[in-house]
Amino acid sequence: MPSVKNILVVDNNPIVLEFMSTILEESGYSVRTADSGLAALSIIGEFTPDLAFVDLIMPEIDGRRLCSLFRRDLRTRKCIIVVLSAIGAEDPDREFAAYADAYLAKVPFRILRENVLAAIRDLGGGNTAPYDQTIVGSDMIHHREITKELLFAKKHMDVVLGMAHDGVLELSGDRLVTYASPSACEILGMHIDELLGRPMPDVFPTNVREQLSRGLDEITGGVKTSGRCDELPLDSRIVTVSFRSVTFDDYTSILMILRDVTELVRDRRRVESLLNDKTRLLREIHHRVKNNLNAVSGLLYLHAGRVESPEASRALNDAHGRVTTMLRIYERLFDSGRSEHIELSALLRDILDGVSGTFGAKNVRAVHTPSAHSTFVSTDVSVAIGLIVNELVTNAYKYAFPDRREGTVSVDITRRPDGVVC
Structure with missing residues (x-):
């Protein structure tokens, strides 16, 4: 030697x-x-x-x-x-x-x-x-109990970090890796000796380094004390990285938590795909229902004008009004892109316009003052509300203003303190 x-x-x-x-x-x-x-x-x-x-x-x-x-x-x-x-x-x-x-x-x-x-x-x-x-x-040398306790605490923490699913990296003030947990090594696909002393973000693939550098710049520059980069692609993994600045007296470091979210992202994408399929199916159903209601509404309107019996004509017109109300609901569903909820003020305006157009009465105005906040209701509730409002407004046009007296039919939405919409 x-x-x-x-x-x-x-x-x-x-x-x-x-x-x-x-x-x-x-x-x-x-x-x-x-x-x-x-x-x-x-x-x-x-x-x-x-x-x-x-x-x-x-x-x-x-x-x-x-x-x-x-x-x-x-x-x-x-x-x-x-x-x-x-x-x-x-x-x-x-x-x-x-x-x-x-x-x-x-x-x-x-x-x-x-x-x-x-x-x-x-x-x-x-x-x-x-x-x-x-x-x-x-x-x-003499045994010191406090030193033994501190060493035990350090070993205990090493065991805990070694069993954690999330990876932990610690960086020095100038962004050099000073600690890497076993999970961090596994996520990055590197041995700990390959990581220690290397600058960050060089231990990550080139396609995510710029994003990580921006996050670290905000931490080291004092703009933030913590940060996060979501869903970074690392070869076959998808990883979320969190940063936090840590200071003890004159010692400053940066902790990075690496969470493998590959399965979570895949599950979310599968759910999103299923939801998209469901949305497309519901839109197709609404489209077909709307077309069928439109055909029925047209037939009722034509027959109401052809029958000689006034009673039959009124019955057909009433049926036409109800079908038209449901048609407007499905039009709202189809045009808004929502598959399950309808904005109530827009629906009420459509119903009032439809009834007013049916009667063509110039002496009566149907008005609706929308609430300060949008109110969305489910399809089932909107059908019930639509039919009720259609009946009330239709009856008001028929019977509330005899001898062509002038008047106004007003439909408003109010929200009670307990949140109930009236």
């Missing part, structure tokens, strides 16, 4: 960074420091470390995930990784070999200095035996 020359130290504690930088530079190593996982990822683009000291508990990308990223990255795949953490007593992970070569506890600096330099010499020379399943210095 080649000797160690370049060393990267990743820790969010500035005191630790200064201490490590000092002792390593004094020992002749080339040192770079990073205060977060994202900063470390940006550094390896220009600085290839032979060995990296990584803290486990950090904001944005945590230490374990950062070590995993180093293992997958071609630039750092051969880098020796040493965990340098203060939680060895509360979280004694002795299976760290999956992501690191050694684990050093954060002990007092005078002892830590010797442990750090010894680890560099041993691991750089290929001597890994002292570090197998051993947390160096763990016998010198």
Whole structure:
């Protein structure tokens, strides 16, 4: 194994960074420091470390995930990784070999200095035996109950997010992915190591990036604290994305919730298709009924003018008026495009115009003052109202104004405080 020359130290504690930088530079190593996982990822683009000291508990990308990223990255795949953490007593992970070569506890600096330099010499020379399943210095650190409780809460939250159907992404202030839940990885079809550190919205297909960028611009620009992009096509999925800005003290991030609505959208489209078929069928039925009523109305009108008996003529005219009323209802249904409801004021105007035209009486006016708000009624109710109003207005024309006296027949709509329409 080649000797160690370049060393990267990743820790969010500035005191630790200064201490490590000092002792390593004094020992002749080339040192770079990073205060977060994202900063470390940006550094390896220009600085290839032979060995990296990584803290486990950090904001944005945590230490374990950062070590995993180093293992997958071609630039750092051969880098020796040493965990340098203060939680060895509360979280004694002795299976760290999956992501690191050694684990050093954060002990007092005078002892830590010797442990750090010894680890560099041993691991750089290929001597890994002292570090197998051993947390160096763990016998010198004390158990802290509060730390254990916080670690438990974090693990519990990881389990909850891991079981959630909705995907969760967290972005840094400059829109780099710092967290991705298992569901988010599944929805996007990417491994978590492919997502972390990548800019948003580059992790999404090109056809939806512009829409997502506009939503993120409003969040980062302070225009909104939350936003939403509905039904974005992602290959074979349809996804709704929600954004929310989150701030704790001086730490700001953006949470993105990814909800797979593929089945919901498909079900909705199936229902819409069925409703469209139903609407077309009802319109066809209304059209045929209207044509039949029109034919019946015409026949009644013709026969009323041909019969010699005044009583028969009146009966046929009354029947003609009733059929004409129902005809106007179906005309309203057909012309308005509504299959089940009719606007009441428009229907009443049609009935009054029809009765007035039938009698042709110039001494009587039929008027209707519409209400301030439109009132829609069902087909069944409109037929009943239409027939009743037709009978009342017809009788008023016949009997309310003898000897051609002038008058007005008024039909109004009022809405009571309890919502009942009269």
